[in-house]
Amino acid sequence: MITDRTIKVLHIDLSNKSWEVKDRPDLFPYLGGVGVGIRLLDENVLYDRDPLDAEQPVIFCVGPLSSIFPVITKAVCMFRSPLTGELGESYAGGRLAMAMVYSGYDAIVIKGESPQPTYLSIGSDGVEFRNAEPLWGVGTEETGRYLREMEPGRGYRSIVRIGPAGENLVSFANLNVDTFRHFGRLGPGAVFGSKNLKAMVVFGTQDYPIPKEQQKAYRKVYKEIHDRVTKTDVMEKYHDLGTTVNILKLNAMKGLPTRNLQATTFDQAQEISGEAFAEEKLIRKLSCSSCPIGSIHIAAHRKSFNDKSHEFETSQLAYDHELVFALGSFLGTGSQEDFLTMLDAVEDLGFDVMSVGVLLGWLTEAFANQLVGEAELGTRLEFGFTEGYVKVLHGLAKPQNELYRLLGKGTEAAAEQLGGLDYACTLGRTEMTGYHTGYGAALGQAVGARHSHLDNAGYSLDQTKKDTDPASFVSAMFEEEVSRCITNCLIMCLFARSVYDYPTIIKALSAIGVEKSEEELKELALDIFRNKIMVKQKMGFDFRKLRFPKRFFETECLNGVLKEEVMQEMLDLYIQEVERVMAGWQGPLEKRGQQIPVHAVTDDAQRAPLS
Numbered sequence: 001m002i003t004d005r006t007i008k009v010l011h012i013d014l015s016n017k018s019w020e021v022k023d024r025p026d027l028f029p030y031l032g033g034v035g036v037g038i039r040l041l042d043e044n045v046l047y048d049r050d051p052l053d054a055e056q057p058v059i060f061c062v063g064p065l066s067s068i069f070p071v072i073t074k075a076v077c078m079f080r081s082p083l084t085g086e087l088g089e090s091y092a093g094g095r096l097a098m099a100m101v102y103s104g105y106d107a108i109v110i111k112g113e114s115p116q117p118t119y120l121s122i123g124s125d126g127v128e129f130r131n132a133e134p135l136w137g138v139g140t141e142e143t144g145r146y147l148r149e150m151e152p153g154r155g156y157r158s159i160v161r162i163g164p165a166g167e168n169l170v171s172f173a174n175l176n177v178d179t180f181r182h183f184g185r186l187g188p189g190a191v192f193g194s195k196n197l198k199a200m201v202v203f204g205t206q207d208y209p210i211p212k213e214q215q216k217a218y219r220k221v222y223k224e225i226h227d228r229v230t231k232t233d234v235m236e237k238y239h240d241l242g243t244t245v246n247i248l249k250l251n252a253m254k255g256l257p258t259r260n261l262q263a264t265t266f267d268q269a270q271e272i273s274g275e276a277f278a279e280e281k282l283i284r285k286l287s288c289s290s291c292p293i294g295s296i297h298i299a300a301h302r303k304s305f306n307d308k309s310h311e312f313e314t315s316q317l318a319y320d321h322e323l324v325f326a327l328g329s330f331l332g333t334g335s336q337e338d339f340l341t342m343l344d345a346v347e348d349l350g351f352d353v354m355s356v357g358v359l360l361g362w363l364t365e366a367f368a369n370q371l372v373g374e375a376e377l378g379t380r381l382e383f384g385f386t387e388g389y390v391k392v393l394h395g396l397a398k399p400q401n402e403l404y405r406l407l408g409k410g411t412e413a414a415a416e417q418l419g420g421l422d423y424a425c426t427l428g429r430t431e432m433t434g435y436h437t438g439y440g441a442a443l444g445q446a447v448g449a450r451h452s453h454l455d456n457a458g459y460s461l462d463q464t465k466k467d468t469d470p471a472s473f474v475s476a477m478f479e480e481e482v483s484r485c486i487t488n489c490l491i492m493c494l495f496a497r498s499v500y501d502y503p504t505i506i507k508a509l510s511a512i513g514v515e516k517s518e519e520e521l522k523e524l525a526l527d528i529f530r531n532k533i534m535v536k537q538k539m540g541f542d543f544r545k546l547r548f549p550k551r552f553f554e555t556e557c558l559n560g561v562l563k564e565e566v567m568q569e570m571l572d573l574y575i576q577e578v579e580r581v582m583a584g585w586q587g588p589l590e591k592r593g594q595q596i597p598v599h600a601v602t603d604d605a606q607r608a609p610l611s
Contacts, residue, residue, distance in 0.1 A: 030489065032490070041078045042588070061075065077090045079187075119135070140162070226292065247328075248273045262555065332383030334384065428447075434453075436558075
């Protein structure tokens with residue numbers, strides 16, 4: 001852990017069912033999270049092989065403040081994305097960060113392929129490889145129920161699993177984390193599936209040894225942060241309605257993507273708003289471990305076993321803005337029940353919600369334009385037709401023909417082969433997010449390191465910097481992306497980004513014996529950003545090959561109708577910012593000068609015999 005001035009990395013080889021722990025003091029300067037993750041990815045990824053090659057790694061990391069400070073709840077998953085072919089970087093809350101801390105590992109690296117379906121049981125004493133053949137083909141809900149009954153560590157345990165979509169290598173399959181959280185974007189579920197890895201259970205009972213001389217300072221800083229989180233209104237909106245508060249706000253400002261971005265206002269927005277869900281479907285609010293906010297909003301979805309009898313089953317489903325956009329307005333779905341019916345299927349089958357929603361939006365328009373037919377789809381499609389969408393979801397998860405196998409490669413891959421690229425709403429080969437607010441939303445996702453709206457919050461800049469010239473706008477977006485490298489190094493929930501400013505981060509680190517200045521943290525953020533760019537370029541990414549679909553320049557948004565020439569100007573300005581910070585860079589910290597040796601821990605207690 002952080003007090004050892006080293007990073008403990010658990011390496012797991014599925015091919016020969018072996019594991020070992022390595023102490024990595026050379027990675028300590030990166031602190032944790034994405035800083036450590038990007039270095040481990042560069043070391044282990046096979047740049048000349050397919051993203052779903054069995055030897056490609058999937059990596060999980062936590063940060064130095066994980067579980068010991070409020071709202072430091074996330075773990076990061078790093079991999080080579082089967083959707084884009086480049087950097088895969090995804091974040092999830094739940095209990096995984098806590099479980100990794102209690103098990104004693106700062107990072108987990110998984111490589112190889114099991115000869116039969118397997119799940120991993122990871123604890124403080126090592127790794128067990130367990131038979132998952134009875135779970136293969138089973139949805140995420142039943143898989144979670146089985147593992148909760150079979151595995152130890154109740155209360156300190158996290159269960160990460162895939163559904164049929166991951167097993168069948170759908171490029172936008174996700175990892176379900178503790179039922180209500182996910183490593184969603186870019187296809188980590190398919191990476192698990194390529195390894196015959198159904199699930200990973202992590203548990204442990206170790207503590208976090210804060211030095212005795214630091215304990216008074218730790219308690220003081222913890223209370224300051226906790227009070228700011230709970231006794232001010234800085235995070236109140238996340239507890240009240242959650243991010244679905246954005247539905248009506250975006251709809252009013254012409255920023256809510258609707259019917260495959262044919263429009264940005266939805267005439268049934270009120271019915272699927274956060275306010276409506278709170279009044280009619282909300283049954284409870286939950287928190288990730290170490291978070292006092294309760295920002296996870298759970299809806300009840302009652303399903304009938306038989307239309308002729310009064311037999312029902314109730315599912316509990318977490319909802320937020322991105323989900324309501326993707327399966328609601330983007331598909332013309334104005335009914336809460338229809339939305340929850342689709343969400344129930346998406347969750348159990350194991351898809352990223354935004355990717356599959358945007359794919360269905362494109363497919364609906366492609367069907368109307370006769371690029372695909374009812375015979376091969378097995379259904380007709382039209383906006384708002386939930387029955388057809390559910391049928392397609394099952395066809396995607398368990399593909400039976402070439403069309404479904406193609407659709408499983410993502411929206412852009414399907415449109416490249418079938419046509420309809422002009423209305424395939426992707427940016428950086430990744431399906432768009434729930435904002436059509438201006439240049440910032442589109443450009444921000446396209447240039448972001450993981451092609452996420454959360455890389456640089458361009459959508460937020462659209463709403464606050466409307467009259468700023470392109471150069472100033474791009475500069476602000478670039479600086480935000482670099483700054484978030486520290487946020488994702490620690491790894492905090494982005495809801496708390498206004499709580500953890502640099503002075504607060506410095507105090508929190510100091511309270512556990514890690515002294516960093518603001519200048520050092522900013523330089524580390526820049527170094528992590530440079531490492532990401534290096535890895536992306538080695539994977540073949542080129543900013544100049546980014547594509548902006550014509551649909552983004554046809555549909556009015558908050559800031560009017562976008563112009564292609566302005567977008568190109570802003571892209572050129574962003575490229576200049578990247579080139580500026582990459583010029584003269586000496587490479588990763590541990591490779592500058594004499595490299596600190598890596599010491600593998602090989603005693604019997606921390607290394608399994610090779611089978």
